[in-house]
Amino acid sequence: MKGIIFTEFLELVEAKFGIEVLENMLEMSDDTGVYTAVGSYDHKDLVNLIVSLSKLTKVAVEDLQQVFGRAVFMNLYKSLRNSAPIVDCKTTFQFLRQVENYIHIEVKKLYPDANPPKFNFLSESESTLEFDYHSARCMSHVCLGLVQGCADKLDETLDIKMTNQVDDGSHVRFNLSVV
CATH class of the missing domain: 3.90.1520.10 (H-NOX domain)
Incomplete structure (x- = not known):
């Protein structure tokens, strides 16, 4: 999966939920959050981030995906x-x-x-x-x-x-x- 999807997701999380939630999501996912827009990454990493965000915010995974899209x-x-x-x-x-x-x-x-x-x-x-x-x-x-x-x-x-x-x-x- 292209890195632009990851960078956009991280920016959205920070904008909608704040830097503290972003940092907690990354920590919970054991993810550094270091992505480049042109890099290629495993889509499972994005799924892991979304699942962690769902746990932190109590917003359904499907709803988070929809808002992100x-x-x-x-x-x-x-x-x-x-x-x-x-x-x-x-x-x-x-x-x-x-x-x-x-x-x-x-x-x-x-x-x-x-x-x-x-x-x-x-x-x-x-x-x-x-x-x-x-x-x-x-x-x-x-x-x-x-x-x-x-x-x-x-x-x-x-x-x-x-x-x-x-x-x-x-x-x-x-x-x-x-x-």
């Missing part, structure tokens, strides 16, 4: 090149298709060992989109937050339903409806 969306969006086709998207549905068709491909070009999530689009109309999220990292609630962050950026209101297709959360179906 929503908060990090704008920073990731700002990192896109202005020439990237994704910046011209006018709807969340268009954007999600470009995540799969552009961003994930570019990530693989830059980092051949990267293993980004996979989106399989099942059906789409003007007001609905159904897709499957596949990831060995089982962080579908981060994906949910990213979708919400995208909708916020594009000034859309979406009704989002998630349904696990397998118990471990590595395959989740998303049903989005424009409200």
Whole structure:
């Protein structure tokens, strides 16, 4: 997993919960908190940090993932090149298709060992989109937050339903409806 995800997470924890909670989370996780944005790290380290934060704050792991995804969306969006086709998207549905068709491909070009999530689009109309999220990292609630962050950026209101297709959360179906 790219280090930018770790650095963004640590910044969010400090901003939302304070430096003391950040330090306690790192200590509880036996983690130094030293990450570079361009480095590659084991996703299990991020999971460990989120679990520790959940224990400290009494906020569910899934809720923390969702808040993180929503908060990090704008920073990731700002990192896109202005020439990237994704910046011209006018709807969340268009954007999600470009995540799969552009961003994930570019990530693989830059980092051949990267293993980004996979989106399989099942059906789409003007007001609905159904897709499957596949990831060995089982962080579908981060994906949910990213979708919400995208909708916020594009000034859309979406009704989002998630349904696990397998118990471990590595395959989740998303049903989005424009409200």
